[in-house]
Amino acid sequence: MSNSVGTPGDITRRQLLRRIGMSALIVGPGAGLLSACATGGGAAPSAGTSAAPSAGGAISAKNPFGVAADAPLEVVIFKGGLGDGYATEVHEPLYKKTFAQAQVKHVATQQIAQTLQPRFAGGDVPDVIANSGTDLMDNGALQQEGQLLELTELWDAPSIDDPNKKVRDLVAPGTVESGLLAGKPYLMNYVFSAYGLWYDSALFEKNGWTPPKTFEEFKAFAEKAKAAGVTPFAYAGKNAAYYAYWMILISAAKIEGNQILLDVDNLVDGVWQRDAMKQSAAAWAEIAKYMDKSFEGLIHTAVQLRQNQGKVALYPSGSWLENEQKSQTPEGFKYALAPTPSVTAADKMPYEAIRAAAGEAYIVPAKAKNPKGGLEYLRIMLSKEGARGFTEKSGNITVVTGAADGLELSPGNASLSAAQTAAGQNVVTFSSFENWYKEFETELRKQTNALMFGRISGDEFCEKMQKAADKTKADSSITKQTRTV
Amino acid sequence: MRQGRYPFIVGFLAAPVLLYVVFVVSPYIQAFYIALTDWKGISANPRFIGLENFARLLDDEVFWAAVRHHGVLLLVMPLVTIVIALFFSFLLNLSGGQRGGRMTGIRGSKVYRVIFFMPQVLAVAIVGVLFQAIYSPERVGVVNGLLDKIGVEPVGWLIDPDLALWTIISVMVWQAVGFYVVLFSAGMSSIPKDVFEAAALDGAGRFTLFFKITIPLLWDTMQVAWVYLGIAAFDAFALVQVLSVDRGGPDNATTVLPMEIWRTAFNFSKFGYASAMGVALFFMTITFAALTLRVTRRERIEF
Numbered sequence: 001m002s003n004s005v006g007t008p009g010d011i012t013r014r015q016l017l018r019r020i021g022m023s024a025l026i027v028g029p030g031a032g033l034l035s036a037c038a039t040g041g042g043a044a045p046s047a048g049t050s051a052a053p054s055a056g057g058a059i060s061a062k063n064p065f066g067v068a069a070d071a072p073l074e075v076v077i078f079k080g081g082l083g084d085g086y087a088t089e090v091h092e093p094l095y096k097k098t099f100a101q102a103q104v105k106h107v108a109t110q111q112i113a114q115t116l117q118p119r120f121a122g123g124d125v126p127d128v129i130a131n132s133g134t135d136l137m138d139n140g141a142l143q144q145e146g147q148l149l150e151l152t153e154l155w156d157a158p159s160i161d162d163p164n165k166k167v168r169d170l171v172a173p174g175t176v177e178s179g180l181l182a183g184k185p186y187l188m189n190y191v192f193s194a195y196g197l198w199y200d201s202a203l204f205e206k207n208g209w210t211p212p213k214t215f216e217e218f219k220a221f222a223e224k225a226k227a228a229g230v231t232p233f234a235y236a237g238k239n240a241a242y243y244a245y246w247m248i249l250i251s252a253a254k255i256e257g258n259q260i261l262l263d264v265d266n267l268v269d270g271v272w273q274r275d276a277m278k279q280s281a282a283a284w285a286e287i288a289k290y291m292d293k294s295f296e297g298l299i300h301t302a303v304q305l306r307q308n309q310g311k312v313a314l315y316p317s318g319s320w321l322e323n324e325q326k327s328q329t330p331e332g333f334k335y336a337l338a339p340t341p342s343v344t345a346a347d348k349m350p351y352e353a354i355r356a357a358a359g360e361a362y363i364v365p366a367k368a369k370n371p372k373g374g375l376e377y378l379r380i381m382l383s384k385e386g387a388r389g390f391t392e393k394s395g396n397i398t399v400v401t402g403a404a405d406g407l408e409l410s411p412g413n414a415s416l417s418a419a420q421t422a423a424g425q426n427v428v429t430f431s432s433f434e435n436w437y438k439e440f441e442t443e444l445r446k447q448t449n450a451l452m453f454g455r456i457s458g459d460e461f462c463e464k465m466q467k468a469a470d471k472t473k474a475d476s477s478i479t480k481q482t483r484t485v
Numbered sequence: 486m487r488q489g490r491y492p493f494i495v496g497f498l499a500a501p502v503l504l505y506v507v508f509v510v511s512p513y514i515q516a517f518y519i520a521l522t523d524w525k526g527i528s529a530n531p532r533f534i535g536l537e538n539f540a541r542l543l544d545d546e547v548f549w550a551a552v553r554h555h556g557v558l559l560l561v562m563p564l565v566t567i568v569i570a571l572f573f574s575f576l577l578n579l580s581g582g583q584r585g586g587r588m589t590g591i592r593g594s595k596v597y598r599v600i601f602f603m604p605q606v607l608a609v610a611i612v613g614v615l616f617q618a619i620y621s622p623e624r625v626g627v628v629n630g631l632l633d634k635i636g637v638e639p640v641g642w643l644i645d646p647d648l649a650l651w652t653i654i655s656v657m658v659w660q661a662v663g664f665y666v667v668l669f670s671a672g673m674s675s676i677p678k679d680v681f682e683a684a685a686l687d688g689a690g691r692f693t694l695f696f697k698i699t700i701p702l703l704w705d706t707m708q709v710a711w712v713y714l715g716i717a718a719f720d721a722f723a724l725v726q727v728l729s730v731d732r733g734g735p736d737n738a739t740t741v742l743p744m745e746i747w748r749t750a751f752n753f754s755k756f757g758y759a760s761a762m763g764v765a766l767f768f769m770t771i772t773f774a775a776l777t778l779r780v781t782r783r784e785r786i787e788f
Contacts, residue, residue, distance in 0.1 A: 113751045113752075114751065117526055117527060117751065120526075120527040120528065121526060121527060121528070121529065123529070135751065135752075137527070137754070138752070138753065138754040141525045141526075141527060141754035142527055142754075144525070145525055145527050145528040145530075146528065147527055147528060237644070237730055237731070237735075238730050238731060239731060241731060293622070293641055293644065294622035294623050294624075294639060294641065294644070296622070296641070296644040296730055296735060297621070297622035297623075297641065297643050297644040297730060298622070298623075438752050438753045438754070439753050442748070442752065442753075445731055446731065446734055446735075446736060446737065449730065449731065449734065449735055449736075450735065450736055453644075453735070455646070455735075455736065477523060477541075477755070477758075
């Protein structure tokens with residue numbers, strides 16, 4: 001989902017009030033101060049400038065969306081674990097290369113929602129947004145309010161590298177599907193991430209350890225690690241509980257197959273009470289007992305730092321981890337990825353299965369001043385050159401197939417590609433509820449901490465989550481989404 | 486000059502009143518309206534849904550957890566702060582006995598006054614970060630490190646659901662005491678000295694001086710302190726945001742209404758519902774202030 005959980009934002013009450021005040025002060029031209037209402041900002045994007053896609057650009061093979069060559073483009077990037085150099089040094093220059101007269105405005109922020117929410121309310125939105133981080137905007141809500149541009153046009157456009165192929169044919173399978181809202185593609189998930197247990201292969205070699213393949217082995221390993229003074233498994237409870245619930249969901253999918261994750265997203269009755277979920281929750285809670293209670297009060301970077309110091313053996317995360325920790329990683333530390341261990345002997349999926357999914361949503365606002373330019377910008381991102389540049393700048397692999405070929409891979413990325421090869425077709429699917437039902441997701445974070453730090457049992461966890469799922473299902477104010485793949 | 490008075494006053498007041506209406510009153514009124522809609526905050530077409538948001542509040546357990554926490558804060562935080570502040574200001578101003586015919590504080594009271602006031606000058610975010618280190622759950626945290634030295638196991642100040650709220654209250658008290666020490670000191674120095682002298686001649690000890698004279702004569706100041714601290718007890722947003730597990734945890738143990746309003750608006754994109762919480766908070770605060778002022782009303786003592 002988000003590849004760098006910003007530290008809890010230090011937004012103050014005053015800032016909050018100011019922001020609410022700001023939204024109350026967005027004034028349409030000529031409107032008196034007092035008639036400017038928080039909700040009556042701008043239904044129509046500011047009059048005066050033509051908000052309609054700038055007329056001008058002729059549609060051609062090189063310009064399939066018909067972008068006006070001189071229309072300015074505004075790009076807002078979440079500056080977290082990926083940095084924003086990929087935008088300022090790769091994608092934006094590439095856009096300028098095609099449209100030399102266009103002004104490209106770059107905005108970097110760590111708080112997408114706080115930066116952009118008032119702008120959405122006021123109808124003054126940028127053309128491309130990297131909607132990510134702890135404070136990302138609710139994509140589901142944006143889509144329901146008609147604020148997102150549908151991306152079918154992008155996926156069906158001819159690709160930059162091979163005009164005879166569509167953009168959708170050159171990305172990893174499942175990429176387009178992972179960005180569906182209400183059955184249509186609205187999100188361009190760009191970063192290809194693999195999730196599992198990350199460890200330092202040098203440390204394991206030194207101690208003669210191998211990553212456990214079953215939960216039985218996991219317990220034996222935990223004893224060994226503990227004896228060596230290393231915490232066998234840990235995550236950060238203060239702001240990254242979802243790292244742990246990913247593992248619970250992945251294990252449940254390995255026991256029962258991907259259907260259980262589809263059913264979780266679709267709020268199917270009783271899905272949290274199924275055996276696979278109960279077994280998975282109980283198994284992880286068992287392992288979590290080896291973790292010191294104090295981890296609940298730490299943030300992700302603190303726990304990741306301990307792993308770099310050799311104090312934590314296995315850490316649940318995604319493939320952005322290596323890049324995020326670059327400045328803290330000591331010489332000789334080699335990141336490697338291990339799949340989650342099998343829970344039962346009868347698991348539907350083999351041990352080698354990993355969750356690999358497209359993440360990091362990029363969106364084009366429907367009411368952008370230059371939506372065609374936004375689409376073109378995404379098309380540039382999805383070109384081989386754009387994707388390669390992204391990998392070089394951010395250390396993360398993209399959904400563009402073969403774009404990273406020939407780049408020298410870091411230990412973590414090399415291990416990731418080996419894990420992918422071993423997994424073959426056994427890929428654990430992504431979860432969409434994280435984007436669809438934020439309240440439910442918040443509850444899951446709370447209960448995950450309660451489970452992993454020993455305040456509730458696996459069964460209680462499943463019962464509470466079923467209640468939360470039922471509540472979401474019954475809540476008429478939440479628009480429901482479904483997925484079939 | 487009488488006939489020119491009104492234009493003069495109106496002329497000077499117009500600008501601030503206008504600003505106040507635009508920046509304070511109008512957002513308030515808008516919030517009341519937004520609370521009756523299902524506005525999601527990202528477009529300009531809220532649907533009017535009447536009191537549905539308020540009905541929803543009634544069985545929102547997180548909301549009630551937050552309300553309960555405000556109840557605890559309201560009972561504990563002002564009381565503890567005022568007691569400590571009174572004690573300190575008495576020490577600083579009146580406990581040193583008489584010197585040259587006037588009451589004095591303990592030795593070095595000027596220095597203490599500066600030290601006590603320090604937390605007041607720090608931004609609340611800085612205080613939060615400071616106490617993150619102080620109450621860190623690890624063995625190397627400031628408090629746990631000291632405990633470790635005397636052989637006590639680390640305490641989960643902010644991660645034990647039974648302790649976390651009290652820990653945050655302690656930070657609030659720490660931050661507030663200094664200001665009220667200064668406030669009460671000012672109150673005490675305005676009490677005529679001869680009252681104390683007369684009492685001292687009649688053989689009143691420090692205890693009697695404090696309870697029979699200082700407190701009654703400081704009543705007005707304490708009332709103000711109580712209202713201010715009470716209103717502060719309805720906030721605590723910044724500290725909860727910085728210190729608590731996952732913003733209000735563990736298990737909702739530390740969440741407060743401003744935190745939930747913020748989360749509901751910015752995470753869940755439910756601005757209508759968040760406004761309803763805000764309106765509820767508004768009425769709680771107003772009710773508290775009105776009640777406090779009525780209940781604690783006494784005869785003014787003229788001196």
